[in-house]
Amino acid sequence: MTLSHALTTAEAAFSESLSRLFELLRIPSISTDPAHNADCDTAADWLVRELNAIGFKAEARPTAGRPMVVAHFTRKSGTAKTTHALFYGHYDVQPVDPLELWHTKPFEPENRNGKLYGRGTSDDKGQLMTFVEAARAWIKATGDLPISATFLIEGEEESGSPSLIPFLKANKKELSCDVAFVCDTNMWDDKTPAITTRLRGLVHEEVEVTGPSIDLHSGLYGGPAINPIKALTKMLAALHDKNGKVQIPGFYDGVAALPKATKKQWASLKFSEKKFLGELGLKQASGEAGFTVLEQIWARPTAEVNGIWGGYTGVGTKTVLPAKAHAKLTFRLVGKQSPQKILKAFQAFAKKHMMKDAKISFSGKGGGAPASEVQEENPFIKKSAAALQAEWGRETVLMGSGGSIPIVRHFKDILDMDSVLVGFALNDDAIHSPNEKYNLTSFQRGIKSWVRIMGALAK
Ligand SMILES: [Zn+2]
Numbered sequence: 475m476t477l478s479h480a481l482t483t484a485e486a487a488f489s490e491s492l493s494r495l496f497e498l499l500r501i502p503s504i505s506t507d508p509a510h511n512a513d514c515d516t517a518a519d520w521l522v523r524e525l526n527a528i529g530f531k532a533e534a535r536p537t538a539g540r541p542m543v544v545a546h547f548t549r550k551s552g553t554a555k556t557t558h559a560l561f562y563g564h565y566d567v568q569p570v571d572p573l574e575l576w577h578t579k580p581f582e583p584e585n586r587n588g589k590l591y592g593r594g595t596s597d598d599k600g601q602l603m604t605f606v607e608a609a610r611a612w613i614k615a616t617g618d619l620p621i622s623a624t625f626l627i628e629g630e631e632e633s634g635s636p637s638l639i640p641f642l643k644a645n646k647k648e649l650s651c652d653v654a655f656v657c658d659t660n661m662w663d664d665k666t667p668a669i670t671t672r673l674r675g676l677v678h679e680e681v682e683v684t685g686p687s688i689d690l691h692s693g694l695y696g697g698p699a700i701n702p703i704k705a706l707t708k709m710l711a712a713l714h715d716k717n718g719k720v721q722i723p724g725f726y727d728g729v730a731a732l733p734k735a736t737k738k739q740w741a742s743l744k745f746s747e748k749k750f751l752g753e754l755g756l757k758q759a760s761g762e763a764g765f766t767v768l769e770q771i772w773a774r775p776t777a778e779v780n781g782i783w784g785g786y787t788g789v790g791t792k793t794v795l796p797a798k799a800h801a802k803l804t805f806r807l808v809g810k811q812s813p814q815k816i817l818k819a820f821q822a823f824a825k826k827h828m829m830k831d832a833k834i835s836f837s838g839k840g841g842g843a844p845a846s847e848v849q850e851e852n853p854f855i856k857k858s859a860a861a862l863q864a865e866w867g868r869e870t871v872l873m874g875s876g877g878s879i880p881i882v883r884h885f886k887d888i889l890d891m892d893s894v895l896v897g898f899a900l901n902d903d904a905i906h907s908p909n910e911k912y913n914l915t916s917f918q919r920g921i922k923s924w925v926r927i928m929g930a931l932a933k
Pocket residue numbers: 568597632905906
């Protein structure tokens with residue numbers, strides 16, 4: 475009863491919701507350009523005003539960079555059991571150049587044929603306004619929210635979030651909730667909702683192989699003197715076997731088999747490997763044999779050589795036998811693979827595969843980040859997936875992402891919170907590009923999806 479009231483309230487306000495989104499979109503809050511610092515402040519102030527008007531306690535809090543919008547709503551009919559959820563988004567946007575490729579002005583948003591065009595429509599103002607408008611609908615319909623909510627909306631996401639970690643650390647107690655919703659991800663397609671439950675981790679390394687003490691004449695020394703490029707490439711070639719399996723001992727420690735249900739769901743997605751590879755000019759997936767393309771990107775680790783150099787690479791020939799050779803590598807990680815252990819294992823592997831008289835040294839900066847995975851049995855995932863399915867009429871896809879979203883790790887490491895990644899963006903939204911858009915259905919049904927998710931978290 476209350477859910478249906480909140481849903482009809484959200485629907486009745488669709489056109490006002492859209493005008494409010496357009497107001498926010500007209501503010502050119504480009505965080506990467508200091509000329510727009512004041513615009514970022516304006517966007518933060520606009521959000522604070524709107525959230526206070528809805529009934530949140532909102533503030534724009536200063537940081538070393540752009541302000542952080544923090545807003546709280548404590549459930550009025552709440553008890554000790556009430557779910558407290560944090561919702562994360564960002565009000566800053568990317569620069570707009572090349573301007574001449576836009577069909578309309580980037581900061582004069584337009585609704586054309588069910589698509590909302592303008593900078594920030596999808597990344598991330600349109601997305602963040604879906605949960606803001608959902609909260610508004612609940613409070614308007616019932617005078618309360620089904621949960622207690624904290625909104626954290628930053629203004630430096632497009633500049634690498636320099637203030638985020640210090641801010642989370644300094645406000646740990648205030649921002650720690652039962653769960654975080656990170657709202658800048660995609661749907662599977664324009665009709666099928668998705669929750670991203672897996673993000674791969676990453677660690678990098680750089681190597682230098684030294685052979686003779688100086689560059690040599692390849693005629694006078696070629697043969698007996700070792701060539702470090704040969705030593706390096708032999709080692710790199712040994713990284714994978716003919717089935718694409720990484721040969722570093724211990725590399726797959728902590729990599730769990732994909733749960734049967736997940737494997738089945740991914741197989742049912744009708745993902746065209748042929749089309750995906752064809753668009754890249756390729757015919758065959760070259761990852762681990764026995765895994766589909768989606769499994770290779772979402773659930774399997776990789777060892778990649780990103781760059782390799784050494785010797786003479788200028789115009790014409792030079793008969794040199796170089797003294798040094800170099801390569802840069804990255805490893806994408808899944809499951810419980812440890813970045814530090816992977817680096818150590820790789821270093822041991824590389825040393826073992828060096829030819830005699832070739833010395834290898836490592837200059838990677840270490841660090842790296844493990845993968846983020848939220849177990850699919852997590853109750854917040856289950857409830858959110860069911861709420862999304864109720865809105866869209868299709869089973870929610872629990873998908874992976876080959877890349878990483880650093881905030882998910884920060885929420886876990888600093889605030890000890892799991893993140894549920896829900897968003898309504900689509901692959902063709904052209905985020906960061908000219909003619910960025912967000913589907914009107916993403917916006918409207920996104921609002922209703924959050925109304926349902928908030929309702930599903932009530933206790
Ligand atoms: Zn972005």
